[in-house]
Amino acid sequence: xxASRQARPxxxxxxxxxxxxxxxxxxxxxxxxxxxxxxxxLEGALMRAGQRDDHRGLTxxxxxxMPQAIVPFHRRLIEIQLAASLMNDLGRGSFRTEGITxxxxxxxxxxxxxxYVDTFSEGAAQLPEVLDPVRTRSxxxxxxxxxHRPCAEVVDSSEGDVLRLRPGTELFASHxxxxxxxxxxxxxxxxxxxxxxxxAPKQQRAKAGSAPQVSRxxxxxxxxxxxxxxxxMRQPAPEFLLEMHAAALSRSSPGHALFLHxxxxxxxxxxxxxxxxxxxxxxxxxxxxxxxxxxxxxxxxRLTGSLPRGTAIALMQNTPxxxxxxxxxxxxxxxxxxxxxxxxxxxxxxxx
Numbered sequence: 001x002x003a004s005r006q007a008r009p010x011x012x013x014x015x016x017x018x019x020x021x022x023x024x025x026x027x028x029x030x031x032x033x034x035x036x037x038x039x040x041x042l043e044g045a046l047m048r049a050g051q052r053d054d055h056r057g058l059t060x061x062x063x064x065x066m067p068q069a070i071v072p073f074h075r076r077l078i079e080i081q082l083a084a085s086l087m088n089d090l091g092r093g094s095f096r097t098e099g100i101t102x103x104x105x106x107x108x109x110x111x112x113x114x115x116y117v118d119t120f121s122e123g124a125a126q127l128p129e130v131l132d133p134v135r136t137r138s139x140x141x142x143x144x145x146x147x148h149r150p151c152a153e154v155v156d157s158s159e160g161d162v163l164r165l166r167p168g169t170e171l172f173a174s175h176x177x178x179x180x181x182x183x184x185x186x187x188x189x190x191x192x193x194x195x196x197x198x199x200a201p202k203q204q205r206a207k208a209g210s211a212p213q214v215s216r217x218x219x220x221x222x223x224x225x226x227x228x229x230x231x232x233m234r235q236p237a238p239e240f241l242l243e244m245h246a247a248a249l250s251r252s253s254p255g256h257a258l259f260l261h262x263x264x265x266x267x268x269x270x271x272x273x274x275x276x277x278x279x280x281x282x283x284x285x286x287x288x289x290x291x292x293x294x295x296x297x298x299x300x301x302r303l304t305g306s307l308p309r310g311t312a313i314a315l316m317q318n319t320p321x322x323x324x325x326x327x328x329x330x331x332x333x334x335x336x337x338x339x340x341x342x343x344x345x346x347x348x349x350x351x352x
Contacts, residue, residue: 011210012210012211012309012336013308013309013310013313013336014308014309014310015211015308015309016306016307016308016309017306017307017308017309017312017324017326017329018304018305018306018324018325018326019045019304019305019306019307019311019312019315019324020301020302020303020304020323020324020325021045021046021049021082021085021086021299021303021304021305022293022294022297022299022301022303023301023315023322023323024042024045024046024305024307024315025046025078025082025297026140026143026293026319026321027042027315027319027322028042028043028046028078029140030140030143030144030319031314031315031318031319034314034317034318035311035314035315035318038308038310038311038314041307041308041311042307042311043078045305045306045307046078046081046082046305047081048305048306049081049082049085049303049304049305050080050081050082050083050084050085051084052085053084053085053088053089053303054084054085054088055088055112056087056088056109056112056113056114057114058080058083058084058087058095058107058109058114059080059081059084061073061107061114061116062075062080062083062095062107063077063080066116066118069105069116069118070104070118070119071097071100071102071104071105071118071119072097072105073097073105073107073116074097074098074099075095075097075098075131079131082130082131082297082299083095083130083131085299085303086130086131086297086298086299086300086303087107087109087130089299089300089303090109090128090130090299090300091109091110091111092109092110092111092127092128093109093127093128093129093130093298094106094107094108094109094127094128094129094130095107095109095129095130095131096129096132096133098133099133102120103120104117104118104119104120105117105118108127109127110127128298129298130297130298130299131297131298131299132298135295135296135297135298136296136297138296139292139293139296139297140296142292143321145169146168146169146320146321146346147320147346148168148169148320148346149168149284149285149320149344149346150165150166150167150168150269150271150284150285150286150287150320151165151166151168151271151282151283151284151285152164152165152166152260152269152271152273152274152282152283152285153165153166153274153280153281153282154274154275154276154278154279154280154281154282155232155279156279157279160234160235161232161233161234161235162222162233162234162236162241162244162276163232163233163260163274164227164229164230164231164232164233165224165230165231165232165233165262165269165287166229166230167230167231167269167287168287168320168346169287169320189223189224189225189234190223190224190225190226190231190264191221191222191223191224192221192222192223192224192262192263192264193219193220193221193262193263194218194219194220194221194222194233194236194240194260194261194262194263195216195218195219195260195261195263195327196216196217196218196219196243196244196247196258196259196260196261196273197214197215197216197217197258197259197260197261197327197328197331198214198215198216198217198247198256198257198258198259199212199213199214199256199257199258199259199331199332199335200212200213200214200215200255200256201213201255201256211332212255212332212335214327214328214331214332217243217247217258218240218243218244218247219240220236220237220239220240220243221236221237222234222235222236222240222262223235224262224264244273244276245276247273248273248275248276248277255339257272257335257338257339258272258273259271259272259273259331259334259335260272260273260283260285261327261330261331266289266290266291267287267288267289267290267291268287268288268290268323269285269286269287269288270285270286270323270330270331270334271283271284271285271286271334272284272285272334272338284344285334286316286319286320286321286322286323286334287320287321288321288322288323289321290323293321301325302325304325309332309333312324312333313333313336313337316333316334316337316344317337317342317344318346319346320346
């Protein structure tokens with residue numbers, strides 16, 4: 001067998017999957033040298049999606065710079081390509097030039113009409129804005145400071161607590177609330193949906209490198225209490241707790257794994273299930289601040305582009321926030337990282 005053939009990625013990594021355009025854009029900005037080998041694939045996915053979604057000619061107009069306008073237009077190519085998809089999805093929206101302090105120099109889209117506004121107008125419609133330069137830069141800066149890997153930690157269950165979820169950052173804890181509002185939020189439990197998912201490799205007769213099977217083995221509602229260290233999972237339903245322990249005790253087959261998924265609506269968490277019988281046991285995972293991402297970029301996280309699965313996994317390996325809208329697919333990425341023994345640590349220091 002030749003060296004080039006030996007170096008070929010497994011079929012699992014070569015297969016193409018749908019990845020959020022917002023995640024692709026963030027990965028291009030935040031992963032640096034770690035994703036340099038697949039930078040072209042990420043840029044290509046944004047370009048193809050923009051061509052697919054641009055039914056009103058935004059890309060060609062924006063790239064022209066609008067030279068005849070009073071206020072010319074300037075934005076980076078990948079932002080223009082992403083904006084074409086975001087604007088098409090919104091139906092009503094605006095996309096502004098960089099560095100303009102007056103209320104002019106932006107594309108305005110309402111239904112099928114796209115126009116460029118280069119003079120100030122008192123009666124201008126207030127439309128949702130995509131990729132607002134200030135909000136986008138703020139989001140990118142906040143995510144760039146997130147260097148501690150989120151994790152789930154087993155706690156003493158004598159008082160009915162089960163797990164502590166540590167986000168690894170305080171950046172998204174308050175959402176710019178006042179001190180009083182933050183205190184009230186801290187005292188108010190949050191309801192979340194928790195799933196336990198089992199990953200089982202396919203039978204030996206299946207082709208090598210094929211995607212494993214993912215099944216949900218437990219589903220329940222829990223209350224999460226905010227505390228300085230994170231969110232404490234308190235007093236889940238007894239039947240759900242029994243299902244969790246039963247699944248944990250039966251995960252002895254080689255290659256099999258259990259993953260915990262927590263849906264808090266504004267954010268989601270995924271990690272391997274730590275050893276429930278060992279207080280203090282931890283498992284590193286991913287925490288996705290979906291509300292902050294969609295607010296910061298101004299678009300839907302459900303817009304997708306096509307990437308090789310291996311490229312999506314590379315983004316996941318190098319970020320604390322990478323996700324997939326397809327939960328089974330997301331779990332497969334996490335399982336592959338664990339199965340291949342790849343490090344998923346951004347920092348080994350305690351979470352802030």
